[in-house]
Each structure stands twice: as C-alpha cells, then as structure tokens.
Amino acid sequence: MIRRLALFSLVILACMQTESARAERSVVLVTGDECEIESLTMLEIRKAYFGLIVRRGNLIVRAFRLSNDEKLNRIFFQSVVAMSEKSYERRLRSMLLKYGSPRPLEFSNVRALSAAVRTANCGIAYMWQEDLEQETGLRSIRLLWQGD
Numbered sequence: 001m002i003r004r005l006a007l008f009s010l011v012i013l014a015c016m017q018t019e020s021a022r023a024e025r026s027v028v029l030v031t032g033d034e035c036e037i038e039s040l041t042m043l044e045i046r047k048a049y050f051g052l053i054v055r056r057g058n059l060i061v062r063a064f065r066l067s068n069d070e071k072l073n074r075i076f077f078q079s080v081v082a083m084s085e086k087s088y089e090r091r092l093r094s095m096l097l098k099y100g101s102p103r104p105l106e107f108s109n110v111r112a113l114s115a116a117v118r119t120a121n122c123g124i125a126y127m128w129q130e131d132l133e134q135e136t137g138l139r140s141i142r143l144l145w146q147g148d
Contacts, residue, residue: 026129026146027075030138035122037061039141042080048124049081050091051101056122063104064125066113076126079145114138 029045031037037056040048048054048063055061066072077085095101107113110131117123118137126144 024146027072027079027126027144028129028132028140029124029126029142029144030117030132031122031124031141032118032120033137033139034118035059037122037141040124045124045142045144046081049104051095051103052099059122062120062123064113064116064120064123065104065106066108066110066125066127067106068108069128072126072128075145080126110135 029040037059040054040056040061044054044061045063048061049065051063053060065076073085077083077088081088083091092101092103096103105116107116110127113125113127114135114137117125124141129140132138132140
C-alpha cells in the first residue's frame with residue numbers, strides 16, 4: 001500500500017513538473033548575431049511585418065515569418081500584429097497596392113527561417129524560445145509572448 005502511494009505521488013509530481021514546463025513556453029523576436037540592433041518597439045515590429053521600411057540608423061529591418069506552426073501563427077496574429085489572419089492578409093495586399101510594400105518572406109521550417117535571418121543584414125523573425133536554443137548565429141532581442 002505504501003509503495004502504491006509513493007508511486008502515485010511520484011506520478012503526480014512528474015505530471016505537475018511537465019505542466020509547469022509547458023506553462024513557461026515563450027515566443028521571442030530574433031535577429032542574427034551580426035545585427036547591431038539591440039531591441040525594437042512593438043510599433044517597429046508591426047511596421048516591419050506590414051512591409052514598411054523600418055530604419056535604425058543606417059540599418060534596415062526586414063521581417064521573416066514561419067508559416068507552418070499553427071499555434072505560433074495564432075500568437076503572431078494576436079500578440080504582434082493584433083488582428084485576424086484575414087485582416088492581416090487584406091492589409092498586406094493594401095500596402096502592396098498603395099506603397100509597393102513587399103510582404104514578409106515566409107518559410108516552412110525553422111532551419112530555412114534561421115538561415116534567412118542570419119544572412120539578411122538585419123532580419124527579424126519570431127520563433128519559439130526552444131527553437132532559438134537549437135540554432136546558432138541568432139539571438140533574442142525581445143520577448144513577444146509567454147504562456148500556455
């Protein structure tokens with residue numbers, strides 16, 4: 001009986017630790033190690049993701065997106081651009097027609113996204129913190145979301 005209680009307690013403790021580890025998931029804005037920009041405001045980030053030119057001194061920020069992660073994209077639409085995907089797409093088309101603003105390049109995997117950010121002069125992208133930890137040549141410049 002005591003063995004069962006001890007085993008049950010260990011299982012509950014393991015489940016609680018797994019839940020707390022999941023609760024600490026976060027989305028970060030990253031750039032390449034070579035980029036001199038230390039941080040960006042949310043307004044600058046939104047402008048970059050609408051295809052507008054964002055300058056910091058003589059540096060131009062270029063935004064990139066990861067398109068294959070549904071949860072990450074929901075966080076992007078809710079926390080970064082603060083609009084639905086449909087509204088965002090409409091806004092991008094409008095910006096293209098009015099100003100010739102190119103839409104951010106989209107990638108289907110983290111490796112390709114990371115390579116694009118590293119090779120761009122001052123590219124930015126949003127990704128899960130754990131994906132950033134697996135990549136080299138990138139650094140976080142802002143926490144965009146934390147939770148789950």
